[in-house]
Amino acid sequence: MAERAYAALPEGALKRVRLGGLEAIYHAPSGITHLLAEPVPDLLDGLDSFGPGEFVTPHRLVARMAERFDIRGDDPAEAPEAVLGERLAELAALGLVRMRVGA
Amino acid sequence: MMNADDGKMDGTTPDESAGGTAPANAARRTLLIGAVATSAVVSIRPALAQTAGSVLNCQIPVPERGKGMFIDPTGKLVTPDTPGAFPPSPRDFTGEEVRQALQGRNLPGTTREQSQAYLNYIRKLQNGQSGFTCYASLQMPRR
16 A cells, blocks of 8 residues: 655745644645644644655654654554544645655 | 634744743653544635635646546546547646636636536545645635
8 A cells, every 4th residue: 555655845834823722824825724733733843843845654753753742542542653644634635734645 | 614714813923932832841741642633623714815816826737647547527537548538628727717617607618518527527636636725725615
């Protein structure tokens, strides 16, 4: 199965403002603002830490984020990679991250 | 619900200014990743002026480039030898053109049947395909 990889958008594409537990993210290319809840802002930070052009798998991203967070899902049977992979796919659909399939 | 309106996004500087920085954050945080949650709590439409610039001028290729596939009347991608299928559109359509076509006008430079086939293709666009975000933007309620 082709694995999906994700990368942060180029610098300046997103304007992010924290609002307590939420984050308002303005997506400059579309002019749309999204209000997003945890863990999404942290996911974006995690991707950012690789740099804008660097495509990483959910696996690598989870490994990077585990350096800073105790990652806890509400279903122990479900791998964090799978859960965060779904979130990343949603972010890609919104245009907030870039996605690449395969390799 | 999808358009809790805009207007509050003005002044403050982006990023960490609002107290989100964690320089002295020595303790590890627990990050809860609920399986049921979805990413977007709400998406806020741009103000009207921006709509004209961004959503309506965004581009939807029909179909995605480089596949060499034709489009059948139901909007499915098929091989070029399929009877009744239409060739790829030579140019991308803008969000505004698609919006008008959804209201009954033909896409520019197409016949009635071709336009319907292309629209059916556009309706099937999914996450990650070129043009999806543009098409999704057209779905957002207008005021």
